Amino acid sequence: MNITREDKDQLNSVVKINIEKNDYSPKVEKILKDYRKTANIPGFRKGMVPMGMIKKQYGQAVRVDEVNKILEDSLTKYLTEENLDILGNPLPKVQDNLDWEADDLVFEFELGLAPKFEVTLDAAGPVTYYNISADDEMIDNQLKTIQRQYGKLVTQEEVKEGFTVVGTFHNEEEGIENEATFKVDDIDGKTNKKELLGAKVGDQVTLKSNKLFKDDETLARHLGVQEEKAEGLKVELSFTIKEINEQVLAELNQELFDKAFEKGEVTSEKEAKAKIAEQSKDTFKQQGDQQFFNDVTEHLIEKADMELPAEFLKKWLQTQGEKPMTPEEAIAEYGKSEKGIKYQLIEAKIAKENDIKVEVEDVKEVAKEKIRMQMRQFGQMDFPEDQMDGIIQNLMSNQEQVRQFSEEVMVKKLLQLYKEKMKVEEKDVTYKEFVDTIYK
Secondary structure: OEEEEEEOOOOEEEEEEEEOHHHHHHHHHHHHHHHHHHOOOOOOOOOOOOHHHHHHHHHHHHHHHHHHHHHHHHHHHHHHHOOOOEEEEEEEOOOOOOOOOOOOEEEEEEEEEOOOOOOOHHHOOOEEEEEEEOOHHHHHHHHHHHHHHOOEEEEOOEOOOOOEEEEEEEEOOOOEEEEEEEEHHHOOOHHHHHHHOOOEOOOEEEEEOOOOOOOHHHHHHHHOOOHHHHOOOOOEEEEEEEEEEEEEOOOOOHHHHHHHOOOOOOOOHHHHHHHHHHHHHHHHHHHHHHHHHHHHHHHHHHHHOOOOOHHHHHHHHHOOOOOOOOHHHHHHHHHHHHHHHHHHHHHHHHHHHOOOOOOHHHHHHHHHHHHHHHHHHOOOOOOOHHHHHHHHHHHHOOHHHHHHHHHHHHHHHHHHHHHHHOOEEEEEEEHHHHHHHHOO
16 A cells, blocks of 8 residues: 655645555455355355355455545544644545456545644734723612512502503404513503503503514513514404502612622612622623633734635535535535634644643533532522532533533633733723624
């Protein structure tokens, strides 16, 4: 067997594998002899079928199978020994005139090679890091949310602005019969709201489905129908009022502060707002980190100055998945994935040059934090370590879960590296300013 490579350019190569008869013949002969021992062919005793008949019936199929095994093993070994950094998988070149009866066989494979490029983090930038904080309006709204959370519902007799109503929607022709709870402020149309305001418990009012709520999804939920049916629905609905409630906010006093925050930590409205501002910074830090990481990614891709073996990758994409892609589909898919491929190469290079690795203990620590966060949501602040170990063991047996945790670890380590080595320009912004800047 002989393997040679021809480099078409810096990104594309063709590997030629010459397989000779003595590479596959001994194995083929052995398999055919084993077939002969067990073959059941009418007119012959078991093990006495002529070898010529065995070869005629099974010979080519066995040869094809063995040659393909040799191709796979030899190509894998060659790529490893030559230390070739390839993209995708080798693509066999189409050989319409391949003669499987010939003693010696020649096969060719196209390779897409990873590009050579440099990444210098300390020379890249500056990249903006957004220190995001809540503005006064957001802090006030959050304080109101806390007051609502610890407030109480007071039963009322007459519907007014800001009240919550419970009742049943009915339309016999459309098969609508559903109990719903919503705020008067949720009503979208002025006519519908006018009908509802002033109504009392037990009253039946007529509402129009058109523009009753802000969107079809909300309308469908309150009417108990599929969203497709709610879309464009224009009918009259009877609504029988069952309850009218007013949400009375909790007073801003020490009792509320002790419920909403650590006991004794907050003693005034001013301190409560300061605490909310502090907590929001921790929450927004994740968004700041994510945006910084995204911006660094774009920056590195732009500065890397790399070309990909585009035509090869488009051909390779056609072979992926259960259903082969058309050339047009592959072109579209390549357009969507090109940046992602480039960043994977950049990330791998940065990780290698900076000795960044994802260790098993790193993955377990991420899993532990996920479990702790989930337990805190159920009010369990200190989760026993012995129970933690059992849950982690189960999580680590799930390959997809481990992959996700591993990606989180890599992002955290790269994020720390970027902050340390790149030129970073910090900018203080409110959340509204951040949204206006990023999503303008």
